[in-house]
Amino acid sequence: MAETIFVLDSTAFYSGIPYQGNGKYYTTYNVLEEVKHQSVGSALIHSRVQVTEPSKEAVDQVSSMAQKTGDISALSATDISLIALAFDLNKNGGTVNLVSDDFAIRNVAQVLKIPLSETNIRGEWKKIMWKLYCKGCGKEYTNPKxxxxxxxxxxxxRKALKPT
Ligand SMILES: [Zn+2]
Incomplete structure (x- = not known):
């Protein structure tokens, strides 16, 4: 049976990266850039996540579909690259799951028949939780944005809380 491929958006990183499991994790350079300055343990990312770029054809196809569905204005270049990557991987016959909470991303992915993660995927990801805190005054936050x-x-x- 084919391995499941998870394509991760930045919110997927904020909610924690799985330590274990059989899946393969992919993201794009744009997403990695976004999560990098949020200090989401980059060593961990590099050990678990394959960073790659979508094909130009996929980017074009996703963009024109997003225009048709009216989602284009809600999508950043990063969002489009991510959907395009999932589109490429899906076309190559993998078992793909696009992991995103973003409504516009999910909508376009659905039209392109890219399988989406169930929203409860977060449940499996409880192994690491990230905590946001202020180095200045010590206040802690729960809003990942x-x-x-x-x-x-x-x-x-950000720091990773110890797995429970
Ligand atoms: Zn502060």
């Missing part, structure tokens, strides 16, 4: 401390303005840091 925050980048700055609302108390003192320091750029927030």
């Amino acid at each position: 925050l980048t700055q401390c609302i108390v003192c303005g320091t750029t927030l840091s």
Whole structure:
């Protein structure tokens, strides 16, 4: 049986990368850039995640589909590259799961018949949880979208909580 391929968006990284499991994990350079300055343990990313770029054809195909569905304005270049990568991998006959919570990403992927992760995939990923905290004043945050401390303005840091 073929190995399952998970294509990860940046929110997938924020919710934690699986330590173990049989899947293969893919993302694009754009996504990696986005999560890098959020200090999401890059050593761990490199040991688990294959970083690759989609084909130009796939990017074009995804872009024109996103235009048709009206999602294009909600999608960044990063989002499009990610959908395109999943599209490529899916076409190559792998068992692909695109992991994203983003509505526009999910919508376009669905139209292109790219399998989407169940939203409960997060459940399997509880092995590492990331905690956001401020090095300046010590305040901790749970909103993964925050980048700055609302108390003192320091750029927030992330650390992995010990697996339970
Ligand atoms: Zn602070």
